[in-house]
Amino acid sequence: MTELEKLIKNSLQKFLNEDELYYRPNTLEEWENTWDFGKFDPNIYNHGLHQYPARFIPQLVRKIIKTFVSKDASVLDIFSGSGTTLLECKYLGIKNAYGIELNPFAIFMTKTKLQDLDxxxxxxxxxxxxxxxxxxxxxxxxxxxxxxxxxxxxxxxxxxxxxxxxxxxxxxxxxxxxxxxxxxxxxxxxxxxxxxxxxxxxxxxxxxxxxxxxxxxxxxxxxxxxxxxxxxxxxITGNNKTRQTLIYGDSRIIHSEIPEHSIDLILTSPPYGDSKTTVAYGQYSRLPWQWLSQKDDIIQLDRSLLGGNTKNIDMSILKLSNKLTEQSEEIAKVDNSKRVNDVIAFYTDLYSTLTSANHYIKRGGYFILVTGNRTVKKVYLRTDIIITEFAKTLGYSAEKIYSRNIMNKRMAYKNSPTNEKGKTVHTMMTENIIVLKKL
CATH class of the missing domain: 1.20.120 (Four Helix Bundle (Hemerythrin (Met), subunit A))
Structure with missing residues (x-):
């Protein structure tokens, strides 16, 4: 039995009296094979106060937190979005919970969900x-x-x-x-x-x-x-006194509010690609934020997110991933440079977030990412493999990759990866749960 399997098996007792709205694994096999949660309601408690695209499933987040850390831990979500990870930390009474988010509307949404209100x-x-x-x-x-x-x-x-x-x-x-x-x-x-x-x-x-x-x-x-x-x-919140720190900022840079090497678990779901071709968080948030602020700055938000800036592309990122190099060459055969630049820009930014996250996490801590593999110019990009290759350069071991069907996330069912009129393919219908451990 591997170290990861022992950790999972030892955690099963934590689920014995689990809330009926969440998943209760009884065996190691059940834990490892159950990720879809299609029969569970994702809009439970304050999670349902407002919708958000590509939102974390509370049952998935809770399962991971209960398995990998104890209540006296520190947990971080570097793409905190609508606050699912932070809210679950509150429900579980986790000692410290941190979130980083660049979308001002998502920050407002999370703060409102987290507040105590009679x-x-x-x-x-x-x-x-x-x-x-x-x-x-x-x-x-x-x-x-x-x-x-x-x-x-x-x-x-x-x-x-x-x-x-x-x-x-x-x-x-x-x-x-x-x-x-x-x-x-x-x-x-x-x-x-x-x-x-x-x-x-x-x-x-x-x-x-x-x-x-x-x-x-x-x-x-x-x-x-x-x-x-x-x-x-x-x-259900009771007397839980989780210390919540929500940072309005960019996950590509290091934030002093989070102490170095203090985090036991980073649990996050990064964007699956640049906002132009995957989930446009800025567009989704635009009207609500304009009503709240009467400002139009959010119109430019998608350009500020991962892969939004395709100028001055640095190809050195290819040295860190054989899979990214291989797949970039495949795309280049179809489209000389533009889409290749988009892809490189996204993965360059993604690597920057991994590098910054590495500053926070403890040795022996876990870094778990839920992400999807998208298709660009008919090339099925293996983001899961690319992330594990990036992670190895930063001192992580890839413990395991699990797969889940996307049941509830707000995603386009089809898109046009070739940009040819009338030609569409199915978009991501599965996600990967990548378990990394800091050596």
């Missing part, structure tokens, strides 16, 4: 909001940001602006943020957005049918759903 106080506020919203004499200013009239009807802009003004005047910051997050969710639902993909397109059906949403009804229904989630959340 559901009764939040519920009391909804009647006050409703009374003010129903008051036709209530004075407010219309919100304005780039292309707002392209994405919303005039009536929707008015109703959303009124709601934003009412919520913004709530004195209690926690209650205010709770309701602003509700507003963020309906800001997408009440727009002309086509929700079939992960990029921003107007729905022809909505446009042709003069889509006019009932903004208050959407707001009220979402608030009611979130009340129920918050009630259940408050029953």
């Amino acid at each position: 559901e009764n106080i939040a519920i009391e506020e909804i009647k006050k909001i409703e009374n003010k919203f129903s008051d036709k004499s209530y004075k407010f200013s219309l919100i304005s940001f780039k292309n707002i009239e392209f994405w919303y009807s005039k009536a929707a802009i008015s109703s959303l602006s009124k709601l934003f003004d009412i919520i913004s005047k709530i004195v209690d910051e926690k209650i205010k943020d709770f309701y602003l997050l509700v507003l963020c969710e309906i800001s997408r639902r009440t727009s002309f957005l086509d929700h079939g993909g992960f990029k921003m397109y107007r729905s022809k059906i909505k446009i042709n049918n003069y889509f006019e949403p009932d903004v208050w009804n959407e707001f009220f229904k979402t608030a009611q759903r979130n009340f129920e989630l918050l009630k259940k959340n408050n029953k």
Whole structure:
């Protein structure tokens, strides 16, 4: 039996009294072979307060944390997204939890999910909001940001602006943020957005049918759903006092808020590729953040994420991975330079995040990445192998790679890797769980 198998087997007792909404492995074989969680609800507790693309599955995160660390550990997610890892650390009472995220809307979402808020106080506020919203004499200013009239009807802009003004005047910051997050969710639902993909397109059906949403009804229904989630959340958090540190910043650089060699487990799901061709986090977050901030800076976010900058490409990264070298040459045979540069830029940035992460993790600590292998110019890129080759240059051993089917993540079902009209292929339908150990 390997060291990893012993660790897993010894952890099984931790799952004996597991919450029924999470996975309970009984044997080593069950632990190793169960990763899909298709029968489990990912929108449990505060995880369900707002949606986010390519979101971590809580059951997967909890399974890994309970297996690999004890409660007095320090856990880090270098791509913390909507905060699944940090929230699970809170539920489990992990001593220290850190997150790094470059998307300002994701930061707001995570902070709101993590805050302690009495559901009764939040519920009391909804009647006050409703009374003010129903008051036709209530004075407010219309919100304005780039292309707002392209994405919303005039009536929707008015109703959303009124709601934003009412919520913004709530004195209690926690209650205010709770309701602003509700507003963020309906800001997408009440727009002309086509929700079939992960990029921003107007729905022809909505446009042709003069889509006019009932903004208050959407707001009220979402608030009611979130009340129920918050009630259940408050029953399980108890007296857990996890120290949460959420860093608004770039995972490619080292952050002083995280002590060197202090982390027992890094658990993260990096982007599967550049935002132009995979998951456009910036586009998904754009409308909610524009309502929150009335700023248009998020429009450029996708260019700031991994692989967003394809200028001054450094080919030296190829020396660190034979698989990346081999597959870059395959792409070059089809497309001389452009797509090769996109691929190299992404993996160069990904290596930078691994290098920075290496600064934080303890010797003997685990680095677990959940990622997918995408297709570029009909070449199936083995990101799992490339990561393990990168990791070896940084002093890690590749303990094991598990595979799971993507059940719940918001991903485009097909894309066009050749950029030829009408030619599409299925996108990533599986993910890999890569287990690395710091030597």
